[in-house]
Amino acid sequence: MTTIFARHLLTSEGWLGNQILTVADGRIAAIDDAADSCECDVNVGVVMPGIANAHSHAFQRALVGHTEHRCENQNDSFWTWRTSMYALANTLSPEHYNAIAAQLYVEMLQSGYTSVAEFHYLHNATTGHGIDGSMSGALVDAAQEAGIRFTYVPVLYERAGFDAATTSNEQRRFQSSADELLDHYADFSTQPERAISKALGAHSLRAVSASLLAELSEVAANDNVPFHLHIAEQWAEVEQSLAAYGARPVRWLLDNADVNDRWCLVHATHVDNDECQQLAATGAVVCLCPSTEANLGDGLFPLAAYLQSGGTIAIGSDSHVSVNPFEELRWLEYGQRLAHEQRNVAAIRYTHTGHGLFEATTNGGAIACGSAAHALTVDAPADLVCFDDDSAVLAGHGPATFIDALVFSGSPLPVDRVMVNGQWQVVNGVHRCAEAVLNRFQKVIREIDLARSE
Numbered sequence: 001m002t003t004i005f006a007r008h009l010l011t012s013e014g015w016l017g018n019q020i021l022t023v024a025d026g027r028i029a030a031i032d033d034a035a036d037s038c039e040c041d042v043n044v045g046v047v048m049p050g051i052a053n054a055h056s057h058a059f060q061r062a063l064v065g066h067t068e069h070r071c072e073n074q075n076d077s078f079w080t081w082r083t084s085m086y087a088l089a090n091t092l093s094p095e096h097y098n099a100i101a102a103q104l105y106v107e108m109l110q111s112g113y114t115s116v117a118e119f120h121y122l123h124n125a126t127t128g129h130g131i132d133g134s135m136s137g138a139l140v141d142a143a144q145e146a147g148i149r150f151t152y153v154p155v156l157y158e159r160a161g162f163d164a165a166t167t168s169n170e171q172r173r174f175q176s177s178a179d180e181l182l183d184h185y186a187d188f189s190t191q192p193e194r195a196i197s198k199a200l201g202a203h204s205l206r207a208v209s210a211s212l213l214a215e216l217s218e219v220a221a222n223d224n225v226p227f228h229l230h231i232a233e234q235w236a237e238v239e240q241s242l243a244a245y246g247a248r249p250v251r252w253l254l255d256n257a258d259v260n261d262r263w264c265l266v267h268a269t270h271v272d273n274d275e276c277q278q279l280a281a282t283g284a285v286v287c288l289c290p291s292t293e294a295n296l297g298d299g300l301f302p303l304a305a306y307l308q309s310g311g312t313i314a315i316g317s318d319s320h321v322s323v324n325p326f327e328e329l330r331w332l333e334y335g336q337r338l339a340h341e342q343r344n345v346a347a348i349r350y351t352h353t354g355h356g357l358f359e360a361t362t363n364g365g366a367i368a369c370g371s372a373a374h375a376l377t378v379d380a381p382a383d384l385v386c387f388d389d390d391s392a393v394l395a396g397h398g399p400a401t402f403i404d405a406l407v408f409s410g411s412p413l414p415v416d417r418v419m420v421n422g423q424w425q426v427v428n429g430v431h432r433c434a435e436a437v438l439n440r441f442q443k444v445i446r447e448i449d450l451a452r453s454e
């Protein structure tokens with residue numbers, strides 16, 4: 001059992017002052033009023049729920065900073081970046097993958113993410129040998145080592161495009177049959193006591209046929225697990241969908257699938273007004289990845305219209321050009337300010353933009369990760385982040401603006417402690433395995449040597 005004295009605690013009823021959280025068996029056993037001081041195990045400043053990272057491709061952490069130069073054709077885009085991403089994917093062993101993912105998950109915890117949905121399609125350890133579990137095993141081991149709550153999302157990657165029968169040569173390590181993927185999914189054991197759960201996914205409309213999309217989403221529905229799908233990230237995908245299916249991607253999906261609140265649609269960047277309103281009404285989570293979408297030149301999701309229609313959102317660090325949930329929220333709002341030439345565009349359900357975006361994305365992120373609970377309440381999982389209220393970032397702030405200060409500040413995050421499943425993973429801002437994990441990451445990065453080709 002652990003007792004935590006919090007000077008400020010964010011609960012489902014809002015901020016409370018001077019509270020004692022009692023944690024037992026990975027859950028919050030009690031929340032009680034306290035005097036100004038107490039004999040608790042730890043004494044902290046600002047305590048908030050941990051944030052769910054609803055979309056991650058762990059291996060892409062190794063590519064960060066290696067694609068920020070002009071290519072020979074001087075027409076860099078998502079598609080030229082993808083060529084570099086494929087080259088990286090095809091160099092990685094399970095050991096490489098494990099080291100990269102462990103570093104990434106440590107970084108996530110140190111910035112306040114306490115759970116991650118890993119959208120995994122790098123299935124085959126070597127080309128053409130099928131799913132042997134070594135790549136997914138590398139991820140699970142990394143998540144366990146770091147201590148992050150982990151939702152495994154095995155994803156079908158069937159074909160190279162709408163009109164292709166199979167994957168391209170450079171996508172061969174992603175390729176599997178639907179039966180093989182579903183066997184792999186069925187074999188994967190959910191372990192609530194170790195904070196491991198599972199969902200299911202299809203890469204995109206372009207990479208999975210309509211019939212297999214229906215088959216997979218039905219399995220997810222029967223198992224009552226989240227179903228994840230990239231959609232409408234790039235204009236080229238919209239044009240290809242119009243040519244192949246006679247409809248834009250989100251339009252086609254709304255007309256051909258039972259989209260509901262178990263679905264997590266990643267990006268959904270290019271939606272028109274009707275698609276936006278109808279998508280909001282389904283209850284599906286739209287997972288926005290602002291730093292990656294900016295990095296890849298994707299475009300801007302109509303956030304204000306979607307929130308006004310009651311839509312549910314989450315955030316993901318996706319390609320990991322940023323591993324900071326508060327930076328994702330900042331750029332989520334800044335994109336809208338730049339587009340609309342206004343301020344506080346996302347302040348729709350709350351008057352404070354940072355607080356509103358935090359509440360919206362912790363709620364949506366928990367749904368996308370398959371967890372009903374996202375707030376610090378009795379019986380909820382003990383996944384929380386403690387911030388130093390003596391830090392420069394939070395100086396002069398109180399409950400009304402704590403989260404605004406964290407979101408709209410470029411200063412280092414004043415993370416003090418992070419707990420997942422009742423266990424402290426970060427103390428004094430540093431993860432308990434940070435040094436060992438970094439050493440392994442550095443060794444692997446030297447082996448991969450991406451700089452060699454630049």
Ligand SMILES: [Zn+2]
Pocket residue numbers: 055057119230266318
């Ligand atoms: Zn993605």
